Each structure stands twice: as C-alpha cells, then as structure tokens.
Amino acid sequence: MVGTWKDLAPALSAEGYCVFALNYGQATGLSEGNLMRMFGGADIAESAEQLAGFVDQVRAATGVPQVDIVGHSLGGTVSRQYLRFEGGADRANPTLNKVHSLVTLGATNHGTSFGDVQALGAIAQALGVPVTTLAGVAVGPSYIQQMVGSPFLQVLNAGGDTDPGIDYTVVASRSDTVSTPAENTFLTAGPGAVVHNVWLQDGCATNTAEHIQLTTDPRAVYIIQRALDPTYGDRNPAPC
Numbered sequence: 001m002v003g004t005w006k007d008l009a010p011a012l013s014a015e016g017y018c019v020f021a022l023n024y025g026q027a028t029g030l031s032e033g034n035l036m037r038m039f040g041g042a043d044i045a046e047s048a049e050q051l052a053g054f055v056d057q058v059r060a061a062t063g064v065p066q067v068d069i070v071g072h073s074l075g076g077t078v079s080r081q082y083l084r085f086e087g088g089a090d091r092a093n094p095t096l097n098k099v100h101s102l103v104t105l106g107a108t109n110h111g112t113s114f115g116d117v118q119a120l121g122a123i124a125q126a127l128g129v130p131v132t133t134l135a136g137v138a139v140g141p142s143y144i145q146q147m148v149g150s151p152f153l154q155v156l157n158a159g160g161d162t163d164p165g166i167d168y169t170v171v172a173s174r175s176d177t178v179s180t181p182a183e184n185t186f187l188t189a190g191p192g193a194v195v196h197n198v199w200l201q202d203g204c205a206t207n208t209a210e211h212i213q214l215t216t217d218p219r220a221v222y223i224i225q226r227a228l229d230p231t232y233g234d235r236n237p238a239p240c
Helices: 008-014 044-062 074-085 117-126 131-138 141-145 151-157 211-215 218-228
Strands: 067-072 099-105 167-172 194-199
Touching: 008 218, 044 067, 044 074, 044 141, 067 074, 074 099, 074 151, 099 218, 167 218, 211 218
Parallel strands: 067 099, 099 167, 167 194
Antiparallel strands: none
C-alpha cells in the first residue's frame, strides 16, 4: 500500500503534517483471509478494529486528541465503520471524538457494482455458479460487503451517513469505473456533521482521473489539502 500514498504523503508532510499510513485487513488463514493475500480483504469490521488501535497509537505518539483521516476506496468505508462502531466518534459527546475530519476518495459508502461485475455475478449466481462464495475466498469478505445492498452496508448506514462533530469531504470522479455508480459515494449530513460532496471534475471538466488515481491526481491532492486546511486554497491555485 506504500504506492497508494507516494504523492499525497510528501505533499502533506511539506505542509507540516505528521503522516501515518496503515496496512490493514490481511488475515492469515484461508478460512479467514483470501487466496490473493490482498490487504483489505478481511471483514471490514475487523479492519476497523485494526484502524482503531492504529489511531490510538498515533494519538499516543503525537500527543494530539484528534486526528484527520484520508481514506481511499475501501479505506473510506473502513473509516466510517471505525467512527460508528469502534470508538472513533462519540455520538453522545462529540467533544470526545478521536477524529476531526474524514476525507474519502472514491469510497464505497453506499455500495458499488464494481462496474458491471455485480450484475454479471448475479446472472452467474442464478445459473448455479457460486460466485459470491468464490469471490469471498479469492478476494476476501470485504469484496462482498462493499456491494450495493449488502447487509454490512445496511447496518453501517442505518443510523444515517454521518456522526456528530465530524467534518466530511467526499471526493468522487466521473471517470471512476470501480466505485460505481460514482455518486453512491456521496454522504448526507446528519445532525452536528458537515459534509462536502465534491466531484473531481467540478471546475475542471477535462480531468479524467480514474479510481486508482484519486490519491495521486494533482487536483485530488489539492482538494484533500483544502479539506484539511481551508486556507490552503488562499495560498495555492487549483490545478486542472
């Protein structure tokens, strides 16, 4: 996962941020993990538990009460699971939140069809091919949990999209062919939360960055910087 943040991490460091990154969700056993040995393949709830421990380590190491999180794709969904169920946010007393801002990039917040994969899989499943079982073994349970309408996402979103006291910036690209439809990533603000839903192409219609490029595209990096520091846009022009 180091390559995921090869551009964003130094860009944030240059602005004075302490940057930490976590490899998560790679269980070891075949029954618990995945044949492809992919990070992020484990059950999303387990990954959120790992994130909770990591955030506590970062807070202890830096001495800060709150952190900002940037999550790409599954990472955004894991982060929301952490906020809702693993102590990242305190709905009764938001002043105790461990997270100040969450920026998600092409996150599967309301599920994805993975392009046309989900529709094709449903056809194969109806014909007796155990696609769901095979995908879970090959990639891991998180693959199924991210699909539109999954029981996991129904539980995650049942209490509303947001938690009080959190500032959310949700970035989507119209060229995304992985988190689809791309607008499924957008969140609706609940009580006490602030949500900024941003198309990468807003103000730059020619931008063609795809899903994987949301962590490296200069405009995406600019949007992330501005989300973490609203004054960043006063000092730097928006690239296109």
